[in-house]
Amino acid sequence: MRIQVVAYERTTRAWRHDFEAEAKRIARALGNFVVYLHHIGSTATPGIFAKPIINILLEVDEIFKLDHRSATMENLAYKPMGEYGIPGRRYFHKENASGIRTHQVHAFNAKSDNIERHLAFRHYMIAHPAEAQTYRTKAKARELPNDIKAYMDGKDPYIKEYEDKANAWRLSHTAK
Numbered sequence: 435m436r437i438q439v440v441a442y443e444r445t446t447r448a449w450r451h452d453f454e455a456e457a458k459r460i461a462r463a464l465g466n467f468v469v470y471l472h473h474i475g476s477t478a479t480p481g482i483f484a485k486p487i488i489n490i491l492l493e494v495d496e497i498f499k500l501d502h503r504s505a506t507m508e509n510l511a512y513k514p515m516g517e518y519g520i521p522g523r524r525y526f527h528k529e530n531a532s533g534i535r536t537h538q539v540h541a542f543n544a545k546s547d548n549i550e551r552h553l554a555f556r557h558y559m560i561a562h563p564a565e566a567q568t569y570r571t572k573a574k575a576r577e578l579p580n581d582i583k584a585y586m587d588g589k590d591p592y593i594k595e596y597e598d599k600a601n602a603w604r605l606s607h608t609a610k
Contacts, residue, residue, distance in 0.1 A: 464507075480560065497541065525538070
């Protein structure tokens with residue numbers, strides 16, 4: 435799989451619109467056990483170079499109900515992948531007609547620590563544009579155009595570093 439990383443500034447409206455349209459489709463298809471859908475990841479964060487993949491964080495009232503709705507997600511062209519390395523998560527991805535990944539859904543029970551972690555990261559990066567630029571530079575430097583595993587492994591230390599900063603920032607703001 436070829437990895438493409440593009441500048442956020444060129445596609446901000448398109449990514450936001452794509453998220454909003456896809457979130458509506460998912461919410462309509464899955465019904466009332468959907469609690470909330472969030473746009474996360476680099477395409478939700480101004481100033482970060484990003485793989486043009488819309489990451490959707492799906493909060494549900496009970497994750498096991500989603501296991502019984504895999505066919506619904508498949509009808510929306512998503513491939514169900516189970517927990518896919520994160521306990522308590524249900525992961526789905528979608529590709530276009532050329533086989534290029536366009537969307538990813540990360541589903542968790544509402545109020546999961548994983549939801550807080552993802553949202554804290556997004557909020558931190560938006561609130562700290564200089565940090566977003568630093569993260570962007572580090573992540574861009576790890577671009578490995580033909581090896582998704584090496585690319586993700588290369589980004590992992592930076593993600594952990596900024597997740598720790600984001601969590602500390604979130605805790606300092608919720609303690610007030």
